[in-house]
Amino acid sequence: MNRVLHLHNLVFLLTFSLLGCHPLYGQQKRYTFEKGLMGSPFKLVFYAPGDSIAQLAAQRAFARVEKLNEIMSDYRDGSEINLLSASSGSAKWVVVSEDLFDILAISQNISIKTEGAFDATMGPLVQMWRHATRKGIFPTTAEIKEAKEKTGYQKMQMDSTSRSILLTQKGMRLDIGGLGKGYAAEEAIKELKLMGITSAMMDAGGKIVLTDPPPGSKGWKITVSNGSDSLKTMELANLALATSGPTYRFMEYKGVRYSHIVDPKTGIGLLFHVRTTVISPDGTVADALATAFSVAGIAKSKEYLSRFPNSKVWLVEKQNDHIADWNMLE
Template identity: 40%
Template sequence: MAARLERFEFSQIRMGVDTPIVVYAPSEARAVEACRAAYTRISQLEQQMSDYRADSELNMLCKEAVGRWRRVSRELFYVLWRAHRLAQQTDGAFDPTVGVLVRLWREARRTGRLPDAQTLQAARARAGYPLMELCPRRRAVRLKAAGMQLDLGGIAKGYACDNALRVLRRYGITRALIQMGGDIVAGEPPPDAPAWRIALAEGGETTLARGALSTSGSTEQFVEIDGIRYAHIVDPRTGLGLTKLVLARARARDGITADSLATAAAVMGAAGIPRLQRLYKGVQIEVWEG
């Protein structure tokens, strides 16, 4: 007879956001052990991919790969490769090299002042996915411009959720749900339901099982300057925060796909849905624009 499963919930701050994990396990000891390992895995990835940590692998890469090839970890290379491919596919609507521009907009939100034209132009010269080269054979990266800053904020959390779910499975826990901000990855559903019930930020709910759901948009984090509302999401093609109200949601088989496509869809708008769904078969994307 199969062991009775109990529900356990945990929460820690990882990658700058509250990261709840819900699991069904045969005992509290098994749940604690598995979730501790999952959080440890997320922390390892944060050390590799954070743009906030000065000593992260990503930030060290930005310093050491200018004009020369630098070998990186398998995890970081894979995420950079996925991000670069999507940048090519979207003509830069998604772009992992926008870190300099993102930092400008963090400062703008803090001070309530736009960057001047000269500062913005200088930052744009240090951003753009063609400035990052990848060599799969050597698992190496080369940057073409000094002062570049890579930013994986639109893809790394989904990847981290995927990894956490894999860790839980290694501990025999398959019925699990992991959330990092707007990114959710689900394994098998609860034993008494066909799917997990997910509350939506705009109200209502949806369901999810064996897949990922990510939401990105300009409806919550923004700053108003001179009567114009600028979102925290930067349009890599202009170097400016989005000024339109937009909410994008993507469903996919895994978190890395859902996370990155939701980010791209927020920038591209509803007009970009057919292109993204043609490139990524089986995904579902919705965009609401105001």
Template identity: 40%
Template sequence: MSEFRPFRYRFSNQTSRYPVRRIEAGRSLGRSWRAVSLVIWLVLAGVSTREAAAGKLQRFEFLQIRMGIPVSLVVYGPDEHAANNATREAYDRLREIDRIMSDYDPDSELMQLCRTSRPGHPVKVSNELFHVLNDAVRLSRRTDGAFDVSIGPVVRLWRQARRKRELPDTDQLTLARQQVGFEAIRLDPEHQTVELRKSGMRLDLGGIAKGYAADEALRILREHGVPRSLVDAGGDIVAGDPPPDRPAWTIAIQPLGKASSKDALTLQIARTAVATSGDAYQYVEIDGVRYSHIVDPATGLGLTQSSSVTVIAADGTTSDSLASAVSVLGPERGMQLIEQTKGVEALIVVAGAEGPVTYRSSGFEAFLAVSQAQPEKN
């Protein structure tokens, strides 16, 4: 196997040896991407010069800012022209999705829906927005509201609290919580409309839209003739066909609370997705209590149990949303949800009094490198 090399994001407008590897600003689904306590490195091994000269596929790497996060594309193509064309279309698709689903852009379709829909007034929406909302509401039902995209009013209040480093005003929090409730999102598939049946509802797709966007980027790459591709949308990874010289893409996930790459677990994936959720870097301490940036709909406050969640699923929409849901549910209920979901595996790590405690789903080891497939002792 080729030597492991961590992929480091390089925020620079300078020309590099990789095509179209410039950083472009764009409107965002979030001003900062969800910090992951399982830090992911892509283990990217290149194709040799001799192989390229022989007319085999070459590897190309691209990096642009989309949806307020660094989105990395790794593709194997016959030449630079093909790789550039495919990735240009993929980044354009990500821009389209951001214009639809951003909760920061007041002109996005999502924010227009929140402004115009009200009880008794459904609004027709695009195929993309209806599809994502339908998946979100379905998961909300399965998790009894632990995952809830109507949490926007509470999230906005909690962002302010984190900046001020003080808990939200009790009356404001009570009002914000009254505006939350996935049960008030009425979807009409026949007319493709959405009705928000509570006044003041504000939707936030931050826990699902990145995964959907990564799915769409990979779909575009496939349609443009580069199926051997990998999309990393700020930690939400969707892998296509594997590199031409090996059976799978190799990535490493960094365990909770450890900074050295030697402690990382190595995963091998192909035609599947991996998402992470955690609070290693995005949290705030208020009155001696550590609060996560991840908000619990049941309380309207950030989680106080430090954890990290990695979910492997067939697509990014599923892995992204389940990682968000499991973070809120906690390890016991979260693992129960994972085990009940076909084709999904997970690794959950929570901070304990004597160190991190690890939970693995029954099939998670199938994705581990052989040398790491033995269960950990908790």
């Protein structure tokens, strides 16, 4: 009996010793990694017990984003989303990857709830507006009309049973730039969680996903702006935040500044948008709503927000000659 008890104690002590030496049980250090992905800087900050696990975690997180970019990039001719767009008008249902189906399903859900203020079929208009912005040449009425005729989320049909998609009209082009970075940030964070890292922040070009607070603090300190002189610093954890505004990306034509965000109704860049910040439980939703609320404006966004529980918004826009400020983050 004593020999059995002695052996049990040895096994317990050995197990306890191994657990104590495991890297996940060591002292947590802060690590920061940055990489250019999806046309934006991706900044990853997290707490881990050592250099080796931190390096591996960062590699896996960035590799996941790179894989998603291969699927979702509208800049790459051979990307899965561009191949899907090429099938438009063929009457063929196309089986797609789980990732592409998932993000398009989220997009369609948000499109319905925002009455098309967010729309993944905006590709023809986005392409036209990008070209106009680069060249400084305003698109013609005919060009806008032609591009608009190829858009509309109702023209994309989805079958969850076969995981397939049908684009009903020829010339359609999908563009998920309005929620792709938020989705990628969420997926990168999942890779860290699989490695036992629970305190992390991924900033994907202003689309931020946060998990548990840094050790010894109440939350991650995040500062947001109204687009001019008003700043707000918050301590946040286990949620996502996205900010959108024409501060750096815009087109100026005949003394008028147009946003890089295209209005589905007019087919051109927004005229009255200043800055939108959205806080949501999910990074993909936060990213998409930052675009949708920018397009919809304050009055409509107040209506749409009721369809997204636990989301908050700070929306600033020009109304006539003054600035309107709707701030739920105070």
